[in-house]
Amino acid sequence: MAEVLSADDLRTALAGLDGWAGDPTGISRDAELASFPAAIAVVDRVAEVAERLDHHPDIDIRWRRLRFTLSTHSAGGVTGKDVDLAGRIDTIIREALR
Numbered sequence: 001m002a003e004v005l006s007a008d009d010l011r012t013a014l015a016g017l018d019g020w021a022g023d024p025t026g027i028s029r030d031a032e033l034a035s036f037p038a039a040i041a042v043v044d045r046v047a048e049v050a051e052r053l054d055h056h057p058d059i060d061i062r063w064r065r066l067r068f069t070l071s072t073h074s075a076g077g078v079t080g081k082d083v084d085l086a087g088r089i090d091t092i093i094r095e096a097l098r
């Protein structure tokens with residue numbers, strides 16, 4: 001089973017990501033897209049990846065602004081699965097903003 005990262009390991013992991021913050025209970029990242037449809041397209045791409053990984057973010061949608069929050073429910077905190085998904089979400093957002 002995946003293990004919750006220590007605060008130290010989490011700090012190291014966050015340094016390799018783009019705009020994520022939080023603590024061992026959860027990490028979040030905001031993104032502002034060009035439009036509501038552009039934001040929904042990002043959500044759709046993230047949903048596809050999440051299904052494939054069987055690991056799902058909480059997603060807050062406000063017009064063209066998104067907030068993704070990640071934790072591993074079964075472990076009760078942030079694990080390597082969340083760091084992996086966060087990196088994939090970064091790639092999707094980067095491509096959408098290009």
Ligand SMILES: C[C@H](O)[C@H](O)[C@H]1CNC2=NC(N)=NC(=O)C2=N1
Nearest residue numbers: 054055056057071072073074075
């Ligand atoms: C059975 C299935 O693997 C689990 O319910 C998955 C689904 N997606 C999940 N997503 C997240 N974020 N945490 C989980 O523990 C989790 N568990």
